[in-house]
Amino acid sequence: MATVLVQNIGDKKTPSESTISLDSDGIPPLGVPKQEKRFWFQRTKDFDINAIATQPSVFDDPQTVEKYQPRDDWENVHRFDPKARWTWAEEYAVVRKIDWRIMIWACVMFMALELDRANISQALTDNFLNDLHLSTNDYNLGNSVFKLSFLIAELPSQLVSKWMGPDRWIPSQMVLWSIVAGGQFWLSDRSSFLATRALIGIIQGGFIPDVILYLSYFYKHHELTIRLGFFWTMMSVADILSALIGAGLLKMRGVLGYSGWRWLFLLEAIITLIVGLFSFVLMPAGPCQTASWFRGKNGWFTPREETIIVNRVLREDPSKSGMHNREPITPKLLWKCLQDFDLWPLYIIGLTFQIPAVPEQQYLTLSLREMKFDTFTSNLLSIPNTVIHIFTMLANVYAAEIFGELTFVSVIGQFWILPFLIYLNVADTASASRWVIWTVTTLLLAYPNAHAIQVAWNSRNSNTVRSRTVSAACYNMFCQAGGIIASNIYRADDAPLYRRGNRQLIAILAGNIGIYCLTKVYYVLRNRYRDKKWNAMTAEEKLEYLSTTTDEGNKRLDFRFAH
Numbered sequence: 085m086a087t088v089l090v091q092n093i094g095d096k097k098t099p100s101e102s103t104i105s106l107d108s109d110g111i112p113p114l115g116v117p118k119q120e121k122r123f124w125f126q127r128t129k130d131f132d133i134n135a136i137a138t139q140p141s142v143f144d145d146p147q148t149v150e151k152y153q154p155r156d157d158w159e160n161v162h163r164f165d166p167k168a169r170w171t172w173a174e175e176y177a178v179v180r181k182i183d184w185r186i187m188i189w190a191c192v193m194f195m196a197l198e199l200d201r202a203n204i205s206q207a208l209t210d211n212f213l214n215d216l217h218l219s220t221n222d223y224n225l226g227n228s229v230f231k232l233s234f235l236i237a238e239l240p241s242q243l244v245s246k247w248m249g250p251d252r253w254i255p256s257q258m259v260l261w262s263i264v265a266g267g268q269f270w271l272s273d274r275s276s277f278l279a280t281r282a283l284i285g286i287i288q289g290g291f292i293p294d295v296i297l298y299l300s301y302f303y304k305h306h307e308l309t310i311r312l313g314f315f316w317t318m319m320s321v322a323d324i325l326s327a328l329i330g331a332g333l334l335k336m337r338g339v340l341g342y343s344g345w346r347w348l349f350l351l352e353a354i355i356t357l358i359v360g361l362f363s364f365v366l367m368p369a370g371p372c373q374t375a376s377w378f379r380g381k382n383g384w385f386t387p388r389e390e391t392i393i394v395n396r397v398l399r400e401d402p403s404k405s406g407m408h409n410r411e412p413i414t415p416k417l418l419w420k421c422l423q424d425f426d427l428w429p430l431y432i433i434g435l436t437f438q439i440p441a442v443p444e445q446q447y448l449t450l451s452l453r454e455m456k457f458d459t460f461t462s463n464l465l466s467i468p469n470t471v472i473h474i475f476t477m478l479a480n481v482y483a484a485e486i487f488g489e490l491t492f493v494s495v496i497g498q499f500w501i502l503p504f505l506i507y508l509n510v511a512d513t514a515s516a517s518r519w520v521i522w523t524v525t526t527l528l529l530a531y532p533n534a535h536a537i538q539v540a541w542n543s544r545n546s547n548t549v550r551s552r553t554v555s556a557a558c559y560n561m562f563c564q565a566g567g568i569i570a571s572n573i574y575r576a577d578d579a580p581l582y583r584r585g586n587r588q589l590i591a592i593l594a595g596n597i598g599i600y601c602l603t604k605v606y607y608v609l610r611n612r613y614r615d616k617k618w619n620a621m622t623a624e625e626k627l628e629y630l631s632t633t634t635d636e637g638n639k640r641l642d643f644r645f646a647h
Contacts, residue, residue, distance in 0.1 A: 093139060096611065100232075103395065110462070112136075112169045113136065113169075114165060114408035119353045126468050128132075131172075131515040133171070133172045133173045133176070133512070134171050134172070134173055135171060135172055136169055136170070136171060137170055137171055137172040137174070137396075138168065138169045138170060138177045138395075138396070138399070139396075139399055139400070140399075141224060141398075141399035141400070141402070142402060143166040143398070143399060144166065144489040144584060146248055147627055148627070148630055149166055151630045151631060152402040154398065154402075155405060155406065155408075156409075158371065158405045158407075158408060158574065159369070159370055159372060159408055159409050159410075159485050159542075160371060160372045160378040160390075160394045160405070161405070162372070163371075163372055163387070163390045163391045163393075163394040164395065164398065164405070165270065165395060166395075166396060168391050168392070168395045170391075170392050170396075170482065174388075174392060175392060175396060176390050176475070178385075178393060179307065181301075181384070181385070181389065182227070182302045182303070182371075182393070182439055183311075185374075185384050186299070186302055186368075187314070187315075189313065189363070189366050189367070190295050190299060190315065191297070191315055191317075191318040192314050192318075192359060192384055193254065193258065193291075193295065193359060193528075194292075194295065194315055194316075194318050194319060194322070195318045195321060195325070196262075196322075196355065196359040196360070197258075197261075197288060197291055197292075197322075197356075198318075198319045198322035198323060198326070198358040199322050199325070199326055199352050199355065199356060199471060200262065200265040200284065200288075200352060200353060200356050201230070201288060201510075202285065202322070202323055202326055203326050203330060203348055203349065203352055204226075205326075205446070205448065205449045205517075206326060206327060206330030206331075206334065206345070206348060206449065206463055207330075207342045207345035207348060208223075208347070208449045208450050208453070208460040209330075209334065209417065209449050209450075209452070209453055209462045209463055210334045210337060210343060210344045210345040210348075210459055211343070211345075212343075212345045213421050215273075215343055215345070216271060216272070216273060216274065216277055217273065217274070218274055218277065218466055218574050219486060219576065219607075220278070220450070221575065221576050222274055222576075223450075224572055224574070224575075225278065225570050225578060226277055226278055226281045227280050227281075227446060227567070227568075227571040228283065228568045228571045228572060229278050229285070229332030229506060230281040230282070230285040231285065231564045231565075231567040231568045232564070232568055233281070233282045233283070233286045233287075234285040234288060234289040235283075235285075235288065235289065235561045235565055236286070236289065236562045237285065237286045237287070237288075237289025237565035238289045238290050238293065238557040238558075238560050238561045239554070239557040239558070239561065240255070240289075240290070241253070241289050241290020241291070241293075241557070242290045242297070242553055242554065242556065242557035243412065243413050243553075244290075244296060245294040245297070246297070246407075246410075246412055246413050246553050247410065247411075247412035248299040248410065249294065249369050249409055249410045250294045250297060251298070251367040251368060251369045251535070252364075253294060254291065254294050254298070254358050254363060254367065255361070255364040255609070256360075256364035256366065257287055257288065257289075257290070257294075257360075258356060258359060258360030258363060259357060259360040259361065261283075261284055261287040261288050261356070262353045262354070262356035262357035262360055263353070263357070264280060264283045264284050264287060265280075265282060265284055265349060265352070265353035265356065266349065266350050266353030266354065266357070267347035267353075268350075268353075268495060268575055269342075269346045269347075269349050269350040269469075270346075271346075271349075271376065277384070283646075286636070290560075292539075292556075292560055293379045293444065293553075293556030293557045293559075293560050295315075295555055296308075296312070296539055296543065296556050297549075297552060297556055298367075300311075300543060300552065301313060301370050301371060301397075301404070301409065302371055302393060302397070303397070304396065304397060304401075304543050305400060305486045305540065305543070305544050305646075306438070307449060308540050308543065309481055309484065309485055309486060309536065309540035309541075310481055310482065310535075312479060312481070312536035312539055313458040313478050313480070313481030313482070313537075314478070315536065316477060316533070316536045317474050317477060318367070320470045320471075320477075320478075321474070321476045323466075323467075323470045324467050324470050324471065326352070327463045327464065327466050327467050327470075328463075328464075329348075329352065330348055330463050331459075331460050331463040331464060333347050333351060333352075334347075334348060334459055335460075340506075345443070350644055356578075365378035365379070365636070366378075366379075368383070368384065369409060370409050371393040371394060371505045372385075372386060372390045372394065387610055389631075392406055401547070403547050403548045403549065406548050406549045406550060407548075407549040410610070413553060413554065417464060418552050422554065422558070424493055424546075424551060424555070424637075424639075425553075426545065426610065426638055426639075426645065427545060427546065427555050427558070427638075428541065428546065428560075429602070429603040429607070430538060430541060430542045430555075430559060430603070431559055431562045432556055432562070433494075433538060433596075433598055433599055433600065433603060434538065434559045434560070434562035434563045434566065435539075435563070435565055435566045435569075435595050436537070436564040436592055436595065436596050436599065437494075437534065437535075437566070437599075438533070438566055438567070438570070439497070439569055439570040439573070439589065439592050440498070440501050440505060440517060440565050440573070440589045440590075440592055440593040441501055441528065441529060441531060441533075441572075442524055442566075442567060442570030443570055443574045443582075443589065444467075444528055445529055446527060446570075446571065446574075447574060448466055448469075448525060448529070449462050449463065451464055451521075451525070452465055452522070454464070454580070455521065455522070456518070456641070457518070464535070465526075466507075466521060466546070468526050468530075469525070469526040469527070469528075469529035469530045470529075472526070472527075472530035473529065473530045473531070473532075473533065475625065476500075476530055476531065476532035477532050477533050479532065479534065480493060480494075480496065480497070480532035480533070480534060480536075480537065481536050484537045485529055488647055490537055490538075490541050490646055491600055491607075491647050492600075493534070493537065494534035494537050494538060494541075494600060495534075495600040495601075496532055496599060497531045497532045497533055497534050497595070498593050498596045498597050498600070499597075500531040500532060501528055501531050501593060501619060502590070502593055504524050504525075504527055504528035505528070505586060505589055505590050506590065508525075508528075508582075508586050509522055509583065509586040509587060509590060512581075513580070513581055514580055514581060515616050534553030535563070536634060539556070539559065539560075539561070541646060542555050542559045543555075543556065544646045545607075545638055545645050545646055546637065546638060547637040547638040547640075547643055548636060548637035548638075549588065551637045551638070573585045573588055573589060573603075593631070603647070607646075607647035608647060610645055611644045611645055614641055614643075614644065615644075617641055618641050621640070626642075629641060629642075630642070
């Protein structure tokens with residue numbers, strides 16, 4: 085029996101070698117599926133890190149390999165090799181390298197986005213509304229205008245990104261919105277406030293689904309879920325930094341005769357501008373296009389590493405080779421994606437699941453000021469809920485992947501929020517201790533947000549690049565629409581207790597629990613229906629289906645929805 089040598093790329097000193105036997109047809113064996121240990125704490129002492137990691141896929145069956153073959157014009161096709169094999173040590177080393185080269189900078193960019201869209205909360209503690217002669221309803225309107233603009237721009241931005249490539253479009257977005265964000269230094273009245281809110285929303289719209297599509301080029305599904313958990317953690321880190329930076333910058337009130345919130349907008353926009361400029365050279369187009377004058381003539385990954393990246397992703401999801409990374413979505417394909425009713429349960433979840441927490445989040449710093457905390461203290465007191473939220477959200481995404489349960493893990497956040505909303509609805513918050521109110525609000529806002537799970541869930545259930553492109557934007561559009569609804573629940577005529585608003589939030593929360601349960605039922609029934617049809621077919625009929633079907637993506641009979 086012949087052998088083939090596999091070199092461990094993780095050993096920098098003296099590369100170790102392991103031998104992999106070939107069968108009688110000259111094809112190396114595959115790894116054992118049950119040996120995969122997704123997280124470090126799952127790896128027992130008897131786990132062989134030098135065992136073959138290559139998992140079985142449709143590319144191992146000579147009858148189906150041609151049906152899933154990557155397109156000839158796919159940018160990574162030269163690294164596609166159905167016979168490629170690698171060890172767990174090699175795969176883990178490659179994933180760590182992707183994390184350092186790709187994921188960390190994606191998190192930095194997201195922090196820059198959050199810095200410029202959330203610093204208005206810090207501005208509120210420095211008499212922002214009074215300086216511009218705005219009411220709380222004007223503030224609500226500004227939040228609604230921002231979210232509506234963000235929503236409207238989501239899909240067009242995603243289409244531009246798919247045409248230009250996210251490595252070109254995302255840095256361009258960042259530079260443009262930093263210019264507008266810095267322009268808030270010169271705000272003068274209600275009109276200029278609303279205009280800048282709209283412009284920032286339009287330019288930032290699509291950034292998140294653009295980045296998610298970009299990351300899907302490098303990661304498997306379960307890896308993307310966990311990375312998105314850390315991705316949204318960076319939003320929380322940005323909120324913490326924003327509060328700390330804001331506490332300092334707002335002390336500049338009076339410098340050159342300007343308010344502190346003006347300096348806050350200007351200086352944080354400069355930070356974003358710098359990040360945007362660096363993004364032009366720190367975002368490669370894909371795993372096999374990392375060579376450049378800045379990244380080195382040989383790029384970030386060796387040919388062996390590129391082979392592992394490309395093949396391990398395709399083995400899990402062959403649909404990722406369905407489009408070139410700079411191929412535009414045609415109007416026909418766009419309409420086809422929008423008609424995909426199997427993704428609408430996730431869109432509906434996106435519309436409502438965050439609403440119960442948003443009003444408290446938007447009014448947190450304003451409420452702290454109304455409770456007679458000073459500017460500096462108000463900013464510091466907005467940090468604890470964010471810190472706790474980091475841990476609850478990460479625990480949530482890990483639980484979803486460890487237990488293989490997306491729906492019921494996602495709904496945990498709704499049950500977390502419920503008792504705190506009930507308290508705010510029945511207690512006399514006007515006379516209660518301000519520390520009690522702060523504690524309740526902090527714990528409410530520390531809920532385990534399921535957004536990262538649901539974004540990755542939406543990506544899994546799309547099952548084609550074109551559908552993933554459109555569905556990511558659609559899901560985020562529904563989330564922004566939910567934000568618009570949430571921004572108008574606490575009204576001036578309901579202040580200061582907001583009894584009516586809190587009752588509405590409780591009703592929406594109860595509805596959310598029902599929506600999650602119905603989504604679970606829907607996907608279970610859809611999978612059972614397909615199982616029944618698929619299992620009733622003979623082996624020859626299945627092969628004939630794969631050869632002749634016009635079904636694509638999640639409409640294929642051999643596809644099963646995650647839930």
